[in-house]
Amino acid sequence: MNRRKAVRTLFLLVALGFGVWAVAGQWSKVSAGLTRLTWPELTGSLVAVLAALSAGMMMWRALLADLGSPLALPDAAKIFFVGQLGKYIPGSLWPVLAQMEMGRDHGIPRSRSAAAFFLTYPIYLGSGLLVAVFTLPVLAGQSVARYAWLLLLVPVLAVALHPRVVNAAIGFGLRRLRKPPLERPLSRRGVLTALGWALAGWAAYGAHLALIVHGLGATGADAVILSFGAFSLAWCLGFLVVIAPAGAGVREVAMYAALAPVLDQSSAVAAALCSRLVVSVGDLVCAGLAGLASRRVVDSEREPAAKG
Template sequence: MTRTRIFATLRIALALLVLVAVVVAVGRNWTQVSQDIRRVQPGQVLLAAALVCLAPLLTLLAWRRVLAELGSPLHLAPAGGVFFVGQLGKYLPGSVWSIVAQAEMGARLHIPRRRSAVVGLISIGLAAICGLLVGIPALPPLLSRNSTGSTGWVVVLAIPLLAVVFWPRLLNWGIALGLRLLRREPLEHRLSGRAVFASSAYLVGAWVCSGLHVLVLAHAVADRPVDGSRLLVATVGGFALASALSMFAVILPAGVGLREGILVLLLSPLISLSGATAVVVLARFLTILSDVLFALGGWVWARSHHLITTRADRLADPQLVVDDDLTPPHHG
């Protein structure tokens, strides 16, 4: 067995262990958790679902903005077809499946695979940084579990450090260095400050929308008065922080287990352990449902426009095979 297969097997085994642990933990407390879930009214579920559906749309706009800046502007329909289908790759153990899928589909729109890969990596990096930025206020209560008093100082100290990462010259230098180390040709275009700012704004909006859907669910299951400011920090900041940290756990599919664990730690002092468990169960369900629905819509569009093809399709029509070195046309 090769080293690649060994690592792939270990990733899958670890992902299954985490999934089993989550299922067992929920099962042991299911009686109380199910009661908390029944507290959520249909209208609250719909509001939470609407908020969580805004996040992938805003993330698409951020990805599309970076892609256009690097030389491949796309209309929303083809961009959504490539992006949303590729996003399902995050549910596989590993760290590159989304990027691989988007690169393969993008090649049929004359987007060089090298460019697609760089855009995917930049988007993931910006998303993680923006998640940490939004999640900074949740760090003190996560570490101390009893106070948010030091939140202001953490924000003041961390923002300048995070801002350095958004410096376009530093980003462009990092991209060029990475391609040089991989022995790949440099990109034809460079990121501008305007593109970085626009993409980051979209991503911050995506994190806030995702956190607000957790806030709606937490309010619904709370069985006692809760400090609104602390709950806002625990949900909006906590979701962003937990999700951003889970993005670095590349061996876990979509950060399953890690995100839920951090959220439970933040929410349980405010709304009870069973209530926090109910919230993370519902939040994970709505997130997956949103990803699947958007991917289904993207797949229908991509399949009808030959971005997703079978071997028989390619044999029947050689024009469906796209050369990676073709110059990308303007789609805007």
Template sequence: MSLARLKNICKFIWILAVFVFATLYIIDKKAEIAQMLAALPLKTLFIAGVLVIVGKLCLVTNMQQAAGRFSISLGWGDCYRIYNLTQLAKYIPGSIWQFVGRISILRDRGVHSSSIRDSLLAEHLWVIGSAGLLAIALFFFNLPVFLAISHVNTGVVSSSTASMIVVTLIALFLTFLLSSKRFRCCLRRFSPPHELVPILLLTWLFLGASFWVTLGPYTDSHPSLLYVVGVYSMAFITGFLVPFAPAGLGVREGVLILGVISFVGEDIALMLAAMNRVIYFFVEIGLASLCVRWRIAIPNVIKK
């Protein structure tokens, strides 16, 4: 059996395990879940959805800037259509189909392969790099909160301990990379334009806030917005880097749960993390559905 086939099998098993766990949890806790959902106003869900939409639109701008850096001339509307249509393919086991779709569309438009490669690399480096640096900065900014949480016995690995380990590893990894002359040259080539930095920061602010607003009805000791933004940034990075979890499914939610379990309890943390994924998914479907009115070459792999 080839390594690629083994990876795809592992990804399929992971997705199946996530859905089986979710189904069994809902069946076992259906009464509690109904009670928890009743405490969450529709207004809060609407606000969370709007925040995800704005965050996703910021990511469209990030794509446009990355394309322009490497001489790919695309309007914001074109980037909106290409980005949102190909994003849905990330849920297909394999974790590459969104890239295959993007490459196919740009090649059909006559874009050189090297420009496509470099723009994709820059776009995702900017997303992951900004999330990583923000997570580290907010971790140290909220250090007293993490230290306080570390003394709370939740019955699982404390969020502060897990976060400190991950943040420390990222910091050490970045230090190691920066010591390489080749990496520093690459960093200069792929560094984001100054005007994009606020957009990247707003991306994580909006996406983190979409999770933060749902915590209010369930706790009197509401964590700070910056704390939750830091947790969300770390969750996104972790989900992105885990190869067997398409779109970070299950992994991102696990980090979110660890980050807020001390504030709302295990059951509510699990429910809110799952709800955040559902909101995110339906926003992606909604944004992609708006592209139907526009003409665009959609590769067969996306249609499948």
């Protein structure tokens, strides 16, 4: 137990270190852009990011519950948000390894944790591409034409996310790993619930970027609509380029291209960098709040036992 605790503490310290380094490393680049934003715009943008991250946690929690492991909200928040800090560590497997390890404390089989984790990404990818399809082609035009190939993924993901296909793929993978099959297969209701939370997350992310874009000088409905599509396109490309930690660099290029119709070059770059900074701060805030909430729940459960 002591060794497990030490490993978790080391992971948390390393992840926090990379997360803080990511925030600090962007500060000099975004300081000029931040000075153009008002405090209400920055605060509103951060609140929108926290809402988006919370929607992502609820999506993961819904998938896990559908697979047979319902979690109380504080426990789900701690496992998800602390585990997500691993995305700032170079490599793509740190978040799932962290969630699998912490999930063991709540009786969640590792295979189930892994299945829920890996299902969140195709759902995010598919729903994000849909948002981009409905918001970018008419308004962004040639500035995002180079990314048109992403549309080919939409029908592929639609088929791949059918419960029968998902359950068959998970079953095949577990057999190859010589692991027991999942006790409960993924249902259509579970997929639709997760999809609903994913779309709610995209709406919040779009609002976050729209506030930044407004502060940098772009007003009107076109700027708002492009903000929704720009963030979803940027995230999808960042996810597909797995070499970059948390999509660093890739997202900014795509976001700049999508915002080009409403912002000049310097302002579009500032919007992309400010968005990255606010999302990074949101990750750290969510992980901190989730850890505190979970600790309070544990302390409140221990008090009656101690008195008894």
